[in-house]
Amino acid sequence: MNQKIKRKKSLWRRMQENRKILAAESTVLPLLLGIVIFICWETQILHGILHTDTFTLPLPSRIANIMGDNVNKIMTNVWATVFVALIGLAAGSLLGYVIAVIAALFPKWGSSGVTIVAAFNAIPIVALAPVMTNWTKGVSEDANTRSMVAKILVVMIVCMANMSINAYRGLTEVQPFSEELMQSLVAGKKEVLVKLRIPNSIPYIFTALKVAVPSSVISALVSEYFAEYIIGVGRQIRENIVLAQYSTAWAYIVAACLIGIIMYAVTMIAENILLKKHA
Amino acid sequence: MKKLRNAKWLPMLVWIGGMIALWEVGALVVASTKRTPENVLPHLYQIIAAIFDNKPVNGGQTAIMVVLGSAGKTILRAFYGFAAGTILGFMLALIMKLSRIAEKLIFPYLMLVQMIPILGMAPIILSITGDINKSRIVIAAILTFYPVATNTLAGFNAVEHEKHELMHSYAASKFTVYTKVLIPYSVPYFFTGLKISAPMAITASILVDTLQGDGGLGSMLSQSLKHGMSIYVFWLIVFFSAFIGIFSSKLMGMIEKLFSPQKRKKRGNGV
């Protein structure tokens, strides 16, 4: 018999298929790119590319300085924005979920009801915000409270639309035959809801949240433009640009980005912890 | 009569009827308690009447002319940004599929773009570009290219490995695999991205209008709010923008049907 015909994979192939190297690539490469962009910014190469000056696009070091000097004021505005976003997110998502549950219990009426609620999503925020501001004119004597309520309403509507459609899908798109299974066990509608539909909808809730969280931040920021009281990160960006105080405006822009990123990261971490049971 | 009860569109009709009734009740309540009810919640028929009103509200134009004229401008500008973002998004998805390194480099930044409130940064983009039309296009493009890129890429990655193996067995070139398999397969995903971004592009355009008044829907909106002209212009614009927002999404759905002949046909019988 001839000797065994053996094969060996080349070193390059083995490197390409190594799991650890692949994982490292995912983090190292983008990090390098980020550092490159940062250096271009600080050394003003970026300004050359975008044809701007350091007045409209201040150097990172300058922005950091301004942020350091005005921490308190910035935090007040950040808190105003985050407060609106969070409350609107919570209230809207809860309401959206309740609507979805009701719709799932009465499927014939519910399905079109949910479609209508979801249609609110396509209404531009710029149309919603002024209407809400108008409607809350009589809510309180204090302009700050009035504006707060109006902004929260806007965020609520957007989040409600989002959560209702996703939750509805989560409550109704169960695995084939699981409904029949519950029926054969003579489970009541309420039991089916609690034991089958609600647990099934949890991943869908997170899908909705991943969109709703950035949406709530954007809605909060945009509705600040139309509110009476001048407060909030978004409003500050605009006010400072109008006054040509670009560095301050950029400080608020960085704040806005950080808000968006942190809230999203928190959502992802929460998802990871809570969904560990699901495969 | 039974047929009517079971008609598919009945629930939807009832809901819409219910909402109209609710609005009218609200308008009645407001009318009895406020001095200028139309500022808060006018009757629907009043709004509809304003459409046909011939009274000039702004430099010789009637209410409806103001709305439609400025709407045209806004939509056109949104469209340029939308088109640019669509093309960019598609190319980005292609590049990310073709090159693993590109995908690893770009993906986290793509996520970053989604997390950052771009709309909130509209004013700064305006000052960097200096020109309001350019900034409008840039913002609409940024808002569009993220959903288009991520959804299209998901479409490319969703192709089952058996399809790849089939093409491998035909010794098909990479170009052939992309043109005959990956791109057609991604069409539904691509349109999902478009359905999401179309309303957003319009929102962005309207928002930029409000920053610098040169006649778009947004600037008419703020003008009418500050009582520069009849308050009905405001309401008309609100309804109109809601309408275009919803309609633009539906329009993408209709265009998708054009490209997907298999969706139009129903399942038949056979062995």
Add this chain to the structure above:
Amino acid sequence: MSEIIERTEKKEVEISIKELGMTFQDNQGNDVRALTDVNLDIYKGEFISLLGPSGCGKTTLLRMIADLLEPADGEVRIGGRTPREVRLEQKFGIVFQNAVLFYWRTVQKNIELPLEVMKFSKEECKARSCEMLEMVGLTNFAKSYPNQLSGGMQQRVNIARAFSIHPEILLMDEPFSSLDEFTKEKLHEDLLRIWKQTNKTVIFVTHNIAEAVFLSDRVCVFSPHPGRLSAVVEVDLPRPRTIEMKETPEFNELVKKVRGSFEGGSV
């Protein structure tokens, strides 16, 4: 140990498989021996089955012949060429368990897909696809879309597509296992008729003993742990094969013999 059956008449060896082996990595990163030391000669124009439960390497072997997988040990030669060379010459027809049809193309366009890839002219594509549609009896459904067809019909399109390029070798990976018994029997008849017409070499993977015996000239029995070829059983039933043959004692003897050659417990 594997056996190579000697034949009295001189038949041309099309595919020669020597000491073939394959290793995979499981989830923990350990090596799993999917296939060991397979030696087999496949003759030109024969219908040969690879039979065994899941996990004994028969699909792995098929994929190595088709150049969809690279062996860890050993070699496959097809008419002296490597699988890669044969694939690049576009001489393989593959039929997967799923029909893998493109939902955006009509049935006819699906059949024409490989011809388009191979840059045949439009007229040639049309001519061949019409020929194939007639062969599988789907001429009336040429302009239909895959989602309008039943499972059995989709598999027929799958087969038609594989044959459309006039391949040297037809590789079929459990093509009928997801279909019901009645559809299966009909498709068996269709497949044998087409095979007789076109005279190709067919390698057919299945886990169904009766199916393997009914269709093939020879049945290769695979056993698991580790995946290996335990026996090659010759099926000397006369052709053309009919459904009635399934009732004969000869048929049952062969089924018994094949079952007896299986050397493993359940997988």
